[in-house]
């Protein structure tokens with residue numbers, strides 16, 4: 294199916310923040326342009342909030358807290374299910390908005406709608422699982438624990454799954470009885486604003502507030518605000534480190550961080566080669582332009598498979614159709630914004646200029662005048678690891694590096710050598726190699742003979758600099774509560 298003629302109509306309207314269930318602009322009238330990265334066109338504008346706007350959103354959330362925490366958990370769950378229904382009903386609209394705003398192919402964003410509704414319903418279903426314990430006291434009476442919400446949660450999300458993060462990252466805090474101020478990325482705020490509108494039709498005023506604008510203003514005020522005692526951040530390591538510092542300015546706050554990775558995929562000599570090649574391509578998330586935190590970005594291939602693997606990888610990568618994100622047939626869309634595009638191009642230029650890196654596929658870029666497109670790119674490092682930035686820094690673009698290895702211990706050490714540890718993927722038909730590797734890899738989420746699949750309810754999060762805390766499972770729900778112990782002597 295080709296792109297519908299009115300595909301961009303969904304964004305062609307006035308956009309407002311949602312504070313206390315009301316649509317509002319920034320107090321000083323400031324706005325930011327929204328650019329479609331596939332065309333370079335300014336498609337609309339969003340409010341550029343000031344610190345005063347953040348303060349208003351936090352005040353609304355604080356006012357709403359008492360009522361929301363006293364709302365029975367089953368009622369909170371029912372309302373969350375209504376949000377899931379609304380996301381489903383408006384799924385095509387939300388997917389279109391993200392595709393225009395973020396540049397990702399529409400087919401991938403439709404999948405995000407399915408993931409979002411699953412996740413919202415999963416957390417709604419957990420509402421009655423927030424259970425305390427009874428601990429027998431030595432001197433009689435009753436001792437028990439309860440899980441209480443923190444209050445106002447500051448929830449900051451990145452650009453790469455705009456609608457899905459806006460919808461799902463509010464679920465656990467709400468079920469636990471907190472109110473939320475959500476701050477989406479300044480590059481992709483539209484679907485979060487639409488989610489805010491949908492929430493305003495379902496939730497009491499102030500329970501969910503959405504503020505838009507720059508990280509340095511809006512994000513910084515949210516993380517330092519004295520009435521925000523629980524901060525949850527998804528984004529880059531650099532911003533995450535800053536948020537930990539900001540959050541500690543003059544109050545003790547609970548902070549969880551979901552950060553970046555430089556994720557390895559290991560192909561052992563007994564692997565199913567075709568499956569491993571397909572797994573590396575899927576793992577790299579070329580269909581998200583490589584902009585997924587769990588993306589494979591370093592592939593270690595046993596020397597015995599080296600040439601065959603590269604040949605098949607090149608064929609697979611070159612089959613991917615790059616083009617208009619609005620088309621159903623497109624596999625790879627546009628990079629989210631100019632600064633991210635320039636960053637990815639710098640990595641590709643570093644690779645093409647480096648004699649240690651051999652270009653296997655891609656390497657050419659089409660923009661920026663034709664839109665921010667980067668062809669899926671693969672470099673082989675025949676001599677192994679080195680100080681190339683392609684092997685040491687998160688690129689967050691469609692650029693994959695492949696390296697040979699000889700021995701088990703050597704490849705595990707090389708996979709673990711960076712201060713990051715979000716995901717890893719292992720390809721082998723030998724059970725003991727699989728078991729050893731899952732034990733030895735320093736990563737929060739390890740796949741064997743698959744890649745990039747999130748299991749609903751399974752905890753997602755990072756080792757080392759990739760983060761603190763776990764999301765997507767019951768741990769996330771508990772992370773939005775603080776335990777209270779009660780001892781009644783009688």
Ligand code: NAD
Nearest residue numbers: 450451452477478508509512513528529532551552553586
């Ligand atoms: P980013 O860190 O630049 O921005 C993320 C958010 O933080 C944005 O909303 C931004 O406005 C805000 N922000 C920026 N400066 C801030 C400040 N000083 N105080 C408070 N907030 C501030 O990240 P990005 O470029 O939007 O996203 C890409 C990064 O996100 C990658 O590193 C990727 O790996 C990571 N990520 C991690 C996960 C995960 O679950 N671990 C998921 C998706 C993305």
